[in-house]
Amino acid sequence: MPAPARNSICSSGVRIDFYWWSCADEDVKSHLDDALAALWRAVDGPNRRWTPWSQSMVRSQFKKRLEKAIRGQLVPVDEIKPLRDGRASLFEIRWTDIGVSEVGTGGELVFRDVHVRLIHTEPDGFGLGVVGLHAHEKAIDPDDPTWTRAEQDAEVDTAERCYFAGVGTNWGLVLRQS
Structure with a gap:
């Protein structure tokens, strides 16, 4: 019988x-700014094209969702979801509607929505604290769900490496007194 879903x-x-x-x-x-920078790097790329307006809108979407997380107001599954069980207790904050413009294979400009994830942990001893570990654009191949799952697993593996690299020292963080 599977374990009950954990709540974030x-x-x-x-x-x-x-x-x-x-x-x-x-x-x-500074912590919020670093997370926002990681989210931006996840969607920016050599084939993406940004106007000042589109860049501002995407950055705003990221910031609003993180601020909502800080207020403890994310909606389970739609905006936050527990990830696979393992030695690290991981969750993903989810965006499913990040609008991007990119140069297509024929040189045309293509508009589409992408999925973005920020994986974090809620370690014991942090009280009401979370540690953001990894941000990525979710790669999806609608014709090959096995490939999509393998790509997602690789991103979770990256987050787990960040987790295990620092969990013994609390990632060098100075915890705030809530």
Whole structure:
């Protein structure tokens, strides 16, 4: 029998502390900024084309969802979901409607929505704190769900490596007193 789904504190209705795993700064804003930068890197690429407006809109979508997580107001499954069981307790904050423009194979400009994920952990000893570990664009091949699952598993593996690289030292983070 499978274990019951875990609930994230990002949907608990209580304000949480957000940390980014590689941010050494004690300033709350720096952790959020580092996570936003990682999310931006996940969707930006050599074939993507951005206007100042489209860039601002995407960055705003990322920021609003992270701020909602910090307020503990994410909606389970639609906006946050537990990931596979393992030694690290991982969750993903989900975006399914990030609009991008990219150069297609024939040189034409193509508009589409992409899925973006921010994987985080809610480690014991952090109280109401989460540690963001990895951001990525979810690769999807509608004709090959096995390939899609393998790509997702590789991204979760990356997040687990970040987790295990720092869990013993709390990622060098200075925890805030909530």
